[in-house]
Amino acid sequence: MTTPTSPPPLGPGVPTPAVAFEGDPAGLATRFAGGPLPAGVARRLEEVCATVTTDGETCTESARDWWPLSVVWAKAGTAPARAGAVARPGSAGEVAAVLAVCNDAQVPVTVAAGRSGVCGASVPVFGGVVLDLTGLSGIEAYDDISLLVDVSPGTFGDRFEAALRDDHGATSGHWPQSMALSTVGGWLACRSAGQYSTRYGKIEDMVAGLQVAMADGTVIRTGGRAPRAATGPDLTQLFVGSEGTLGVITSARLKVRPLPDAERRAAWGFATVDDGLDACRRILRRGATPAVLRLYDRVESGRNFERPDHCVLIALDEGDPAEIDGGWLVVDDECRRAEPLGEGLVERWLAHRNQVADLGQLAAAGIVADTIEVAASWSGLTAIYHAALRAVQDLPATLAVSAHQSHAYRDGACLYFTFAGRPDPEGAEAYYRAAWDAVVGATLERGGGLSHHHGIGINRGRHMAAALDGGLQVLTALKTALDPRGILNPGKLGLGSPWGPPPW
Numbered sequence: 001m002t003t004p005t006s007p008p009p010l011g012p013g014v015p016t017p018a019v020a021f022e023g024d025p026a027g028l029a030t031r032f033a034g035g036p037l038p039a040g041v042a043r044r045l046e047e048v049c050a051t052v053t054t055d056g057e058t059c060t061e062s063a064r065d066w067w068p069l070s071v072v073w074a075k076a077g078t079a080p081a082r083a084g085a086v087a088r089p090g091s092a093g094e095v096a097a098v099l100a101v102c103n104d105a106q107v108p109v110t111v112a113a114g115r116s117g118v119c120g121a122s123v124p125v126f127g128g129v130v131l132d133l134t135g136l137s138g139i140e141a142y143d144d145i146s147l148l149v150d151v152s153p154g155t156f157g158d159r160f161e162a163a164l165r166d167d168h169g170a171t172s173g174h175w176p177q178s179m180a181l182s183t184v185g186g187w188l189a190c191r192s193a194g195q196y197s198t199r200y201g202k203i204e205d206m207v208a209g210l211q212v213a214m215a216d217g218t219v220i221r222t223g224g225r226a227p228r229a230a231t232g233p234d235l236t237q238l239f240v241g242s243e244g245t246l247g248v249i250t251s252a253r254l255k256v257r258p259l260p261d262a263e264r265r266a267a268w269g270f271a272t273v274d275d276g277l278d279a280c281r282r283i284l285r286r287g288a289t290p291a292v293l294r295l296y297d298r299v300e301s302g303r304n305f306e307r308p309d310h311c312v313l314i315a316l317d318e319g320d321p322a323e324i325d326g327g328w329l330v331v332d333d334e335c336r337r338a339e340p341l342g343e344g345l346v347e348r349w350l351a352h353r354n355q356v357a358d359l360g361q362l363a364a365a366g367i368v369a370d371t372i373e374v375a376a377s378w379s380g381l382t383a384i385y386h387a388a389l390r391a392v393q394d395l396p397a398t399l400a401v402s403a404h405q406s407h408a409y410r411d412g413a414c415l416y417f418t419f420a421g422r423p424d425p426e427g428a429e430a431y432y433r434a435a436w437d438a439v440v441g442a443t444l445e446r447g448g449g450l451s452h453h454h455g456i457g458i459n460r461g462r463h464m465a466a467a468l469d470g471g472l473q474v475l476t477a478l479k480t481a482l483d484p485r486g487i488l489n490p491g492k493l494g495l496g497s498p499w500g501p502p503p504w
Contacts, residue, residue, distance in 0.1 A: 004263045004318050005350055007165070011180025013156050015115045015134065018066040019360030021074050026056025028079040031070075032491075032503050034063075034127025037084035041105050048097035051088040051135070059083040062130045065115040065122040066181075067459060068370040069432050071359040080123045083110070083130040090135045092211060092219060092250035099248065099487075100217030102129055106485050108499065111244035113154045116181035117190060118371070119457030121243045125491040126499040131248065133185055139163050140251060144170075147256050148208060148224075153185025153249045160184055170256045173200030173291075176453075179354055185249050190455025191241040193414070195353060197407045198284075199291035199317065200257070202453065204240045211251035212239050215483040224253040238478070243455055244489040246482050260318035264328050265346040268338035269310030273297045274382050276311045277405060277413070279334050281378045284410045288330035292316035294349070297385075299402035300418070304352075305345050313338065314346045362420070367399070368428050369420040372439045376448035377412040381405075384446050385415055391438035397423035397431045407452065414452040436460075456493050461502040464494030 021028060037054070045052045053059070063081045064070050070080040084107070089095045102109045108128030115122045124130055134154040141150040147170065151160060157179045164170045174194035176182060186192070187203045188210070194200065209224020223229065223236040239247050270276035276295040283293065295313045302308030315331055317324045362369050376384050385403055392401040398421045407414040417439050423431035440450065440463050450460055450467035465472045472494060479486075479495055490497030 001262050001264055001321060001324070004260045007158065007161060008354060010158050010162060011156065013159055015113070016181055017061065017064070019071045019074050019363070021060075021079065022077045024057070025060035025079060028060060028077060030079045030082050031073050032081040032123065032125040034082050034124060035084065037107060037128070038105055041101065041107055042085050044101045044105075045085060045087055045098060045129070048101060049087045049094050050090045052085055054085045056082070058086050059130070062086045062112065062115075062132060063124050065112075065117045065120065066356075066359070067118055067120040067123070067457070068359050069429065069459070070120065070123070072363050072368060072428050072432070075360065075363040080120065081125055082127065083124045084127050086130045086132055088132040088135045092136070092213065095131065095133070095136070095248055095250050096213045096217040096219050098129065098131060099213055099215060102487050103216050103485055106487060106498065108490050109487050110489050111189070111248050113183040113185050114156060114178075114181050116178040116186065117457060118454055119459040121190065121455055121457035121489070121492055123458060125458065125503045126497065128487075133248075134183070136250065139167075142168050144168065147258070148253055149256050150251055150253050151184050152251060153183060153188070155184045156180065157182050157184065157187070164256060165259060169259050171259050172206065172254060172256050174203060174206060177354055177356065181356070184252055184254075188240050188249055188252055189243050191453060193407050193453035195406075196291035196318075198293050198409065199289050199319070204237060206254050207236055207240055207252060208255055209253040210236050210239055210249055212247040213250050214247050215485065215488050219250070241455070243457065243492050245479060245493050245495060246488065248488070260320070262321045262324060263316065263318040264324050265316045265343045266331075267312060267314045267341040267343070267345040268335045269307060269312055269341050270295070270338045271311070273311050273385060275338075276313050277378070277381055279313065279338065280405060280408045280413065282334045283331055284408055286330045286334070288327035290315045290317040290327060290331055293408045294404060294406055296404040297402055299400065300404050303402070305348060307341070307345070310339065310341070312341065312345060314349055316346055366422050366425065367420050368423060368432050369418070370432065370435070372417045372419070372436060373406070373414055373452045373454055374417075374439065374443040374448050374450065375412060375414045375452040376443065376446070380446045380448055381413060381415065384443050384448050387442035387446065388415075388417060388439045391442050392417070392419050392435050395421065395431065395434055395438065397421040397427070398435070458492060458502065458504050461492065461494035461504070
């Protein structure tokens with residue numbers, strides 16, 4: 001039993017690009033078409049929003065996220081897109097006013113904040129307005145009795161957690177790898193998962209209610225009045241994961257917990273991935289929920305822990321000592337057939353858990369790489385792991401492919417694949433698409449889920465019809481009802497738009 005791990009130093013608190021553009025951003029060619037705003041729209045936006053810019057560099061820089069394919073384009077001197085304007089409101093009222101102007105003029109609006117997404121959700125593929133929510137930041141209210149917090153969507157994750165800890169002795173329990181790059185609104189928009197999700201759940205488990213600005217500027221509130229309310233369908237969950245296509249989140253009420261008192265850590269080595277996954281399944285089946293339960297295949301065990309002879313499982317739990325002890329007995333029991341590897345590997349993971357890939361360095365070396373996270377029930381997980389690895393290995397340009405299990409629950413888990421290849425320069429985009437199709441195809445054919453926590457954006461949109469098994473028609477109907485002019489984040493989630501079908 002040890003003292004809980006302290007958070008790392010705070011990040012910059014502003015959007016951080018994955019890589020610098022090669023050349024003047026204002027003059028770059030763009031991968032997706034856009035265009036200037038209709039006459040008079042910029043002036044109308046300036047009348048209702050504190051900060052509006054049409055500067056070419058800002059409109060290009062604000063039109064990208066961490067999608068690895070866009071990094072390949074950037075190193076080749078191409079921007080993903082260019083907005084007609086960037087609006088940075090300072091209040092929910094200004095958000096609503098911007099939407100009303102854009103809805104009236106039928107101008108596309110792409111919501112953005114930290115722009116840390118990796119699937120292109122923040123890219124304004126049809127131009128229009130980038131709605132930058134980083135001006136809406138900070139904790140608005142805190143209820144210590146009910147353990148509820150109201151927070152603005154542009155609040156960066158590490159600063160939100162620091163304020164909870166320092167001012168209220170609480171934690172969200174939500175700690176994604178992109179903690180210093182992402183915002184609370186972004187977490188909600190794509191159904192984010194933190195590294196401690198086995199204990200705390202994902203962001204959809206933490207949200208109690210929302211304030212949302214609709215396409216026409218109407219502002220509504222969902223949930224938040226009482227726990228487990230039975231007042232019709234859960235409208236809060238309608239907007240969680242919608243990636244700005246149905247409405248714009250302007251405030252969130254989240255459930256938090258007291259800071260943990262203690263922590264336990266250990267690691268084990270399994271002979272095979274199948275053995276390690278089965279141990280994880282049994283741990284969850286018996287009711288234990290360690291905060292971290294991560295299993296790495298031999299390739300990733302070698303790369304991350306210098307233990308290529310094992311499939312490394314690391315476990316960490318935090319909370320009340322009595323609660324930890326009970327669950328830890330189960331973890332220990334189910335890992336008794338594996339080789340104990342001590343606490344040092346967990347320390348190593350903690351030291352590097354928030355590092356993000358140097359995508360620019362890879363792209364400069366001609367390497368196309370990405371991570372693909374999917375989810376599946378325990379009964380299908382091992383088959384998906386083996387089939388997806390074979391499918392990517394069979395692509396001629398592949399250099400390496402590997403995976404780890406990163407988030408585990410009683411009914412299944414998330415598999416997190418990493419691939420790297422060196423195709424001919426002119427074939428980079430085709431290879432990237434083929435690698436993604438290989439993993440997604442192997443997953444969907446075996447009953448798995450398209451995404452666990454990175455969302456859909458542009459990149460996964462072409463697979464939505466198959467993944468939703470007929471449900472895309474329902475999503476399209478919702479989109480039409482809530483956003484009849486189609487202005488909200490067009491080109492995402494596989495949805496059509498007035499400006500054409502999804503562009504990639």
